[in-house]
Amino acid sequence: MKKVVKFGGSSLASAEQFQKAGSIIRAEKSRKYVVPSAPGKRFDGDTKVTDMLYDCYETAVSGQDFEQKLDKIKERYYEIIKGLHLDLSLEKEFAQIHDYFKNGAGSNYAASRGEYLNGIIMAAYLGFTFIDAAEVIFFREDGSFDADKTDKILSARLKKTEYAVIPGFYGAMTNGSIRTFSRGGSDITGSIVARAVKADIYENWTDVSGFLVTDPHIVENPEPIETITYRELRELAYMGASVLHDEAIFPVRCEGIPINIRNTNDPSAPGTMIVESTCKKPKYTITGIAGKKGFAAINIEKDRMNSEVGFGRKVLSVFEDNGISFEHIPSGIDTMSVFVHQSDFEEKEQKVLAGIHRAVSPDYLDMEADLALIAVVGRGMKSTRGTAGRIFSALAHANINIRMIDQGSSELNIIIGVSNSDFEKAIRAIYDIFVTVRL
């Protein structure tokens, strides 16, 4: 059994948090490979070390005195070292950082030092081998991640190392200079490591007990999701849920390795398991609810349009010619609507309308703005009859007008259009009917 464990910034923000992470790692011998982020915020209003590094580096590049700012960063690390009662010096590392900053080593280098230093501390604290990500994670000259080279070198290296800490977020270019993944890139590193060692599970430790059924800004304390498939995750992410980056999922998904989102502050909670597929019946019929505001609908009516071969293609060509992608095309009889992102559409509005007129001579053409789309996602919907009935009854009780309904044959999601002003109310109504009444 091999587990790769990644800890987020808030899980490693202080010595106290480090100790929690340490207990978690030591609790299972299978937790062999650790990917740490840089120290995050210790309290509201605190600054993440990565942001301190960016700021310090900018000061250095502009030729100003950056010593004080670098000292502040050093203090953050020594506070952790001291709290962990470690006999560890980072003087050599900070001296090098100082030199590199002075010589303009680049903001990628600067940002990466947060993880680098945290990795050194973590390795010392756990008694694991420290492996600098620059030696095992590679980018091509064009800046893209080199998965093949990385996997080859990283897996060979880890085959010889039973317990290791590999800092997240960065790797090296072919010329040896440091390059980072996009922000939140420690998730990607963890996934790459999990793939390289063919881990049984990739544990992603953070500060929430898994993904939530819906946005906590809309529903107070929403329930966590127990198990979610990659596909459901992608659907919720597409509709605005903040979950893992696609790039963080790809390496483990390729290998069929499940991801477990866990809470460092509540290690007994099972968190959310992300899997390729599962026979496990979901706790609720729905897995998640996500949505986005800011859509516009272009409504087209024309007598006998359904029988006109090429009608839909001509309409969509107009959008394509204007570089606008559509989200949904609900249709009735002799009517069709095209849902687009309002921001993409606004400036091209009149061109699109004129284009539709020319292309298909509609009997009637109008537009509606300020619409929101809500996706109710769940593999459980396919086997549970009455899901649609419950959704629409709940929305009716909440006095919400439904502007559009779209459910394809996949039966894994239903898309509902409402006006922007009903968005939050609609999500709460759907959450309540499926989750609250079941609690």
Added chain:
Amino acid sequence: MKKVVKFGGSSLASAEQFQKAGSIIRAEKSRKYVVPSAPGKRFDGDTKVTDMLYDCYETAVSGQDFEQKLDKIKERYYEIIKGLHLDLSLEKEFAQIHDYFKNGAGSNYAASRGEYLNGIIMAAYLGFTFIDAAEVIFFREDGSFDADKTDKILSARLKKTEYAVIPGFYGAMTNGSIRTFSRGGSDITGSIVARAVKADIYENWTDVSGFLVTDPHIVENPEPIETITYRELRELAYMGASVLHDEAIFPVRCEGIPINIRNTNDPSAPGTMIVESTCKKPKYTITGIAGKKGFAAINIEKDRMNSEVGFGRKVLSVFEDNGISFEHIPSGIDTMSVFVHQSDFEEKEQKVLAGIHRAVSPDYLDMEADLALIAVVGRGMKSTRGTAGRIFSALAHANINIRMIDQGSSELNIIIGVSNSDFEKAIRAIYDIFVTVRL
């Protein structure tokens, strides 16, 4: 007040039915213009006069003896004349028909004689002026109906005639030869006459008390529809409800004349009023339910397809290139389904699938056959919240799996996909929840 009244074949099948029609016409002085069909079936297993005429004419054209068949037709008319105690001879007319049949005057001529002769009887019975449709209804050389010429000549003629009978179904070509509308064309004649006289109402008398909420072959004794808009009618007709032909609606719709579908056998029933628009609250939330079997769905999945400009257009182009029109395109996240008529699709199936593969390289592509589409139509749905909830709850209670849902911004109809085998059950469930529970 001017009314045009059209009577269908079953309303004029016998002297007894003629008497009912006569009482109706005489009951209101405003019923000034009468458009009769040919005598229909008097009983189950009876033959319509029009079918007898076609058969007789075919016999004549093939050079066989057709006297006996023509005599049978004559008998039908004399039975009516005798039953009405009229002193009327059709010998001259039948002699001419005999000659024309012998000389091959065409099946259009043959078929038209049913209405022609019935018109003569009706005029004599009512004491109205008989106007041969060949003198007032015109077709162009290409066979298309000449609305302008007809309206000019017909309205001038009727201005001089206060009470008239104009047989339905036929008119004359420029060379004077007879041409008929498509079957059921007496409805068209009635509509043309109503337009020409700018009637206040066009009464279409038939053997049912108006249009029914749904198909009586599926639901026993469905309720009639009190008021329906042209648009609702078109939607139900498109989805398979047998209602008036479009061509029968167009002339009166142009003039804003309402159509009233009435029952000759139950003249006190108000029947169905067909109007352009109405503020009248419908009796039930839904106006009608119609549907068709025999659809196939092509399901396409591709990661990030929603963001790919031109994706939908490329997919639809494949269908267009194969001459297939689509009915609906429900879409989820990164999935889209294309609903087509199975019969159009079957022989081109592999070409279409290959085309989609080439056009958009989907991650996943499959097909489902034997699906049915049901349209729930009603202007009342827009103002009644919870309609969708009631529909889907009813379908869930009936254990019906929903394969697709489509509702655009018009909010006048919801389209539901189910498997062919659930079709009737689904229609009954929807009928019951909206109509039966309200009775």
